[in-house]
Amino acid sequence: MSIRALLEKSSSMLVLGHQNADPDAVCSMAAVAELYRLVNERGSISLVCDDVSRLAAQVLETFLPGTMISRTIDGNHELVVIVDTNNRFQLGEALQSFRSDPSRTILIDHHEPSPEANEIAGHLIVKSNKSSTCEIVIDVFDDFGLSFSKTTASLLLAGILFDTRRFFYTTTDTLSTAIRLVKAGADYQACVDALVTKPDRSERIARLKAAARSEMYLLDGWLVVTSRVSAFEASACRALIDLGADVAIVGGTPSKDVVRISSRSTNEFYQRTHVNLGTDVMERLGELIGGVGGGHPNAAGANGKKSCDRALTRSVELVREAIGKGKAPVKELEP
Ligand SMILES: [Mn+2]
Incomplete structure (x- = not known):
């Protein structure tokens, strides 16, 4: 049977998206639902995925408020359409054992083909x-x-804006399609807005406080910024990087006897200085705060129970020492 005949002749359709469904997945699901309704007025539709991302939920709420996406499959369906994935694993634990007749299953996807798809x-x-x-x-x-x-x-x-990271990666084809969608009535501004998430107020306050309390150090031409908050120290670090810091180190003291230090650096900083925030800074801070530290070159942290201020001061010294040892020629760092 052709794909069109399948849609026309099946009295019920199940559309499955991958787990933690992103905007491309949920928007494809909603579009497939419209396509089915156009060729099969009376058919029943269920949209199912194991969890929808916060952003995807926001996009649906913007354009199709009240859309029901269920987390479990109810009953039998004459037709199954799987979108934005090509394997069972990606459907998530609850859905990967779903049963269907391959002759009545359509898979629509843009990932590298998997043998499982067939x-x-x-x-x-x-x-x-x-x-x-x-x-x-x-x-x-x-x-x-x-x-x-x-x-x-x-x-x-x-969906296109999300998967291309707002045309960060794109082709002439994709751009033409986007223009065509706008001409067909897509609200570009609303799409862009729907893809922005605003953190909770408490998190935004922490970010602003981190900026207000920041202390700046200029180490070999790099801006290293420290600050203190009671919570959201990782988010505060990202905020300080957005504001222009090359390295941000923020101490959080959510309660008495709890100290958390978070740090971030830009890719440029790491590539040119080889300073690894995980091994050069946080692993060494762990002991000072009575806990442990570690992480990645660009993002690392330490958890302990004391001496937050001393740890911040020490972290700047550690960054300074590490820059000195860096494999990058120091001259190159000067503007
Ligand atoms: Mn996709």
């Missing part, structure tokens, strides 16, 4: 050259000679 679905619409699944769903509308609603145009554009 076992799950007899009908593959897989295009790994596309930057999003949403673009492939648009092709299906085109193949059927159908047009989508303005709401769906917005959803499809949001």
